[in-house]
Amino acid sequence: MRVPDLGTGDPAGPGDVVERVAHARAAARRETFDRLAHEFTETRCAALDGLLVTDPEVRTTRLRWLATGPVEASPAAVKAEVAKLEFLRALGADSLDLSVLPAERRRFLATVGRRLTAQARERRDPQRRYPILLTLLAQSATDVLDEVVQLFDQAISARESKAERKMRDALAERGKAGEDRQALLDDLLTILTDTGIPDDQIGGLIRGERIGWPRLRSAVAQAAPRLPRDHGHLAALDGSYGYLRQFTPQVLDTVRFGGGTVATDLLAAVEILRELNATGARRVPDDAPTGFVPTRWRGYLDTAAKSGNTSAYRHYWELCTLLALRDGLHTGDVFVPGSRRYSDPAAYLLTPNKWADQRAEFCRLxxxxxxxxxxxxxxxxxxxxxxxxxxxxxxxxxxxxxxxxxxxxxxxxxxAEDVPAEATALKAELTEMLPFAPIVSLLIELDKRTGYLDCFTHAGAKQTRTPELKRNLIAVVISNSTNLGLTRMADACGISYDVLAWTAEWYVREETLRAANxxxxxxxxxxxxxxxxxxxxxxxxxxxxxxxxxxxxxxxxxxxxxxxxxxxxxxxxxxxxxxxxxxxxxxxxxxxxxxxxxxxxxxxxxxxxxxxxxxxxxxxxxxxxxxxxxxxxxxxxxxxxxxxxxxxxxxxxxxxxxxxxxxxxxxxxxxxxxxxxxxxxxxxxxxxxxxxxxxxxxxxxxxxxxxxxxxxxxxxxxxxxxxxxxxxxxxxxxxxxxxxxxxxxxxxxxxxxxxxxxxxxxxxxxxxxxxxx
Incomplete structure (x- = not known):
C-alpha cells in the first residue's frame, strides 16, 4: 500500500511523530476503503451491517455465531458448521477476492475485527467498519469450510476407531470360545500322528474312549463362520451407518471435491452418492465404480452382489466411498477448492516458472x-x-x-555418565546460595534486562500504553503459564477480571508471544x-x-x-x-x-x-x-x-x-x-x-x-x-x-x-x- 511522504526535514519531536503516525494510519484506512470500494454496494453494505444485529434464529449476532467454533465432532456440530457455510455462500463470501490488499493488511483487519465488540464495530465509521467486516467474512468462508471438512474427517475416523475396537473385542471373544476346539485339535493330532495306533482303530478312538461323540458334537456346534480378510472391521463399522448418515449427505451436498487421475473412480463414486442422497434412491447403479475399494473390503461387495442384497451392497459401497474420501483428503489425492488446509497439493509448491528462477539460489543455500x-x-x-x-x-x-x-x-x-563428586558438591553449594525469587519479581527483572513486555503490542496498533499495562501483562502471563485462569488470577492479585480479560484479548496473542520470546x-x-x-x-x-x-x-x-x-x-x-x-x-x-x-x-x-x-x-x-x-x-x-x-x-x-x-x-x-x-x-x-x-x-x-x-x-x-x-x-x-x-x-x-x-x-x-x- 502507498505510504504517505512524511518529509525529510529536521528531526521531529514526540508530538510531530504522533501526528505523522496518525496521518499515516488515516491514509492507510482511506487506501484500504478505496481498493475495496467496488465491493461496497448497497446490498453488500446492508448484509454486512446485518452481521452486527442479534438474529433471533441463532440468538446472537451472526458474526459471533460464525466465530464460535465447535467443541466436538458430532453430527449436530457438523450440521451446524454446514449451516454456517451455506449462510456465508448466500452472502457471496466464498467468491470474495481481497488480493488487492496485502496479506499483512488483511491479517491486521481480521485481528482487530475479531477483538472488537459488536457495539464497537457498529460505532466505527463506514470507512473503517466495512473493510473490517468484509475481511472477517472472507476469512470465515475459508475457516468454516476447513472446519466442515475437518469435522467430517474426525467424525468418520472416530467411528472407524470404535469399529476397530469392537472388532478386536470380537476377535478376543472368538479366541476364548475357540479354546475347546483348539484342545480337541491337539488331541486329534496326538492320535493321528501316533504311528503305534493301527489305521482301523483311529476312528474308534476318536469317536469312543479317547475323545467321544459329545465332545465332537460340541465342537461342531461351536463352529464359527470364516472371517473376512479384514477380520470383520467393515462389518463392525456398518453398525455406525445410521450415525454417519446423520451428517454425511449434508457434507457431500455442500462441499465440492477435486482430484487427479488417481482419484477419478472415487470422485465419480462421490458424485453418484451425492445423487442418490438427493433423489432418495436406495439402489447403487450397476455401473458404479469400485476400483477405489481396497482388496480387504471387496469381499463384502461381492457377497452382497451375489446374494442380491441391495441394501447391504449400498451400505458397504457407501462406507467404502466415505472412508476412501477421508483417506484421499489425508494424502492429497483429493482436495477441496477454496480450502486452506485441504487445498490442491500442487498449490503448496513453487510453480515451474518460479522454481526455474530460484533453483540455483536454493541449491547454493x-x-x-x-x-x-x-x-x-x-x-x-x-x-x-x-x-x-x-x-x-x-x-x-x-x-x-x-x-x-x-x-x-x-x-x-x-x-550412565559419571558426574565428578566435585561437580555434585558445587551444584549443592550454588543451590544453597540462590535466593528465593517470587515469580513476579523474576518477570519484572527479566523485563528490565530484555524489554520483553514491550513486545506485547495492541492488536489495533494503538500506541498509548498506560502505566499499569506492564503490571496487567505480568498478571495475564502468570495466569496462563500456571493454568490458573483469569478469574482466579483476579481474585489473587486484586486486578479486576475485566481489566485482565481486556489485556489478554488485545495484547496477548501468538505473534506477540513469539516476539517476546x-x-x-x-x-x-x-x-x-x-x-x-x-x-x-x-x-x-x-x-x-x-x-x-x-x-x-x-x-x-x-x-x-x-x-x-x-x-x-x-x-x-x-x-x-x-x-x-x-x-x-x-x-x-x-x-x-x-x-x-x-x-x-x-x-x-x-x-x-x-x-x-x-x-x-x-x-x-x-x-x-x-x-x-x-x-x-x-x-x-x-x-x-x-x-x-x-x-x-x-x-x-x-x-x-x-x-x-x-x-x-x-x-x-x-x-x-x-x-x-x-x-x-x-x-x-x-x-x-x-x-x-x-x-x-x-x-x-x-x-x-x-x-x-x-x-x-x-x-x-x-x-x-x-x-x-x-x-x-x-x-x-x-x-x-x-x-x-x-x-x-x-x-x-x-x-x-x-x-x-x-x-x-x-x-x-x-x-x-x-x-x-
Missing amino acids: VGKPTDPARALADATDELGAALGELEEVLAAGDGPVRLDDDGDLVISPLT LAIIDYHGKLPLTPVFGTGTLSSSDGQRFPTRGKSVTARALSRYFANEGLSTYTHVTDQHTTYGTKIIVATKREAHYVLDEILGNATDIPIAEHATDTHGVTLVNFGLFDLLGLQLSPRIRDLGKITLYRTGSRAQVQAEFPHTGPLLTRKLNTDLIAEHYDDLLRLAGSLKFGHATASLLVGKLSASGRQNALAAALKEYGALRRTIYAARYLADPTYRRKISRQLNKGESLHALKRDLLYAHEGTVRARHLEHV
Whole structure:
C-alpha cells in the first residue's frame, strides 16, 4: 500500500511523530476503503451491517455465531458448521477476492475485527467498519469450510476407531470360545500322528474312549463362520451407518471435491452418492465404480452382489466411498477448492516458472547439486564411507555394537555418565546460595534486562500504553503459564477480571508471544555463560501430553496417558537450553509431521544445523526433507537394529565389500526413481525453504501417500538412503550417540519444568478451542 511522504526535514519531536503516525494510519484506512470500494454496494453494505444485529434464529449476532467454533465432532456440530457455510455462500463470501490488499493488511483487519465488540464495530465509521467486516467474512468462508471438512474427517475416523475396537473385542471373544476346539485339535493330532495306533482303530478312538461323540458334537456346534480378510472391521463399522448418515449427505451436498487421475473412480463414486442422497434412491447403479475399494473390503461387495442384497451392497459401497474420501483428503489425492488446509497439493509448491528462477539460489543455500547423477554419486560415496566405519566396529566383535552368533545386530545401551563428586558438591553449594525469587519479581527483572513486555503490542496498533499495562501483562502471563485462569488470577492479585480479560484479548496473542520470546532468546544468546552449554547449532524436539477437561475438537482419548482426553504440546529446544518454538497439536497426530515447522519458521538468529528427536519424530519423509534442506536429522530410534537398511548395489557386491555389514542391508534402493524425480524433490524442499508452504501440511500428506504418488515414493526412497547413512554413522560412533542422548535429555528437563509450572487444576487444560490454549 502507498505510504504517505512524511518529509525529510529536521528531526521531529514526540508530538510531530504522533501526528505523522496518525496521518499515516488515516491514509492507510482511506487506501484500504478505496481498493475495496467496488465491493461496497448497497446490498453488500446492508448484509454486512446485518452481521452486527442479534438474529433471533441463532440468538446472537451472526458474526459471533460464525466465530464460535465447535467443541466436538458430532453430527449436530457438523450440521451446524454446514449451516454456517451455506449462510456465508448466500452472502457471496466464498467468491470474495481481497488480493488487492496485502496479506499483512488483511491479517491486521481480521485481528482487530475479531477483538472488537459488536457495539464497537457498529460505532466505527463506514470507512473503517466495512473493510473490517468484509475481511472477517472472507476469512470465515475459508475457516468454516476447513472446519466442515475437518469435522467430517474426525467424525468418520472416530467411528472407524470404535469399529476397530469392537472388532478386536470380537476377535478376543472368538479366541476364548475357540479354546475347546483348539484342545480337541491337539488331541486329534496326538492320535493321528501316533504311528503305534493301527489305521482301523483311529476312528474308534476318536469317536469312543479317547475323545467321544459329545465332545465332537460340541465342537461342531461351536463352529464359527470364516472371517473376512479384514477380520470383520467393515462389518463392525456398518453398525455406525445410521450415525454417519446423520451428517454425511449434508457434507457431500455442500462441499465440492477435486482430484487427479488417481482419484477419478472415487470422485465419480462421490458424485453418484451425492445423487442418490438427493433423489432418495436406495439402489447403487450397476455401473458404479469400485476400483477405489481396497482388496480387504471387496469381499463384502461381492457377497452382497451375489446374494442380491441391495441394501447391504449400498451400505458397504457407501462406507467404502466415505472412508476412501477421508483417506484421499489425508494424502492429497483429493482436495477441496477454496480450502486452506485441504487445498490442491500442487498449490503448496513453487510453480515451474518460479522454481526455474530460484533453483540455483536454493541449491547454493543448501549445498546441493542440481544434477541428479552427481547428487546420487555423492550420496553413494557417503554411504560407502559410513558402512566402512560400521564394518570396522562389527569386525572387532567386542564393542557395544556387535553381531551375535545368528548374525543379528546387538546394540547395548549407553552407560550412565559419571558426574565428578566435585561437580555434585558445587551444584549443592550454588543451590544453597540462590535466593528465593517470587515469580513476579523474576518477570519484572527479566523485563528490565530484555524489554520483553514491550513486545506485547495492541492488536489495533494503538500506541498509548498506560502505566499499569506492564503490571496487567505480568498478571495475564502468570495466569496462563500456571493454568490458573483469569478469574482466579483476579481474585489473587486484586486486578479486576475485566481489566485482565481486556489485556489478554488485545495484547496477548501468538505473534506477540513469539516476539517476546525472541527478545528473551536474543538476550540469552549474548550471556557469557550460554556458549558453555553448546554451540546453538544443535536442537531437539519432543511432545508432552496434558489432560483436558470438557469437550474440545483438539482433545483425544488416549488411555495410556489420560483418564479421559488430552492434547500435546510439541516443543523445540537448542543445546543452549533455548526454547525457540512450541505448538499445540492433537495427541493422536504423528509428531513427525511437525518437526520441521519451527525450524523453518525460526525467526531467531539461532543457526540450527542438526536436529534430534525420539522415534516419534522420525519418518523416511523427514530424513529426505532434512537432507534436501541442508540439515541433519539425528534421531534416537527405538529398536534401531530392527529397521530396514538399504544398499545401492547388488547383494553379492555389497557383502563382498562389507562382510559383516553387508548382510544387514536387506533391500535395494530404487535410485532410478530418485534420479527421475530429483528436480521435483528439490522444488518441494525449495517451496518449504522459501516459505511457500507449511511443512506439517506437506509432510502429513506425503507420509500418508501410497505408491501411486511418484513424488512421495521418490522422497521415501531418498529418505531410506539418508536413514541408512545416518544409522551406520550412529552405530559406529558411541560419542555421537551420547551427544544425541544428552540433547534429548535437555528436552525432558524442560518438560519437567512445565509439569511443575502448570500446577493449577492439577495441570488439566480447560480451554475448549485451540486458539485459547
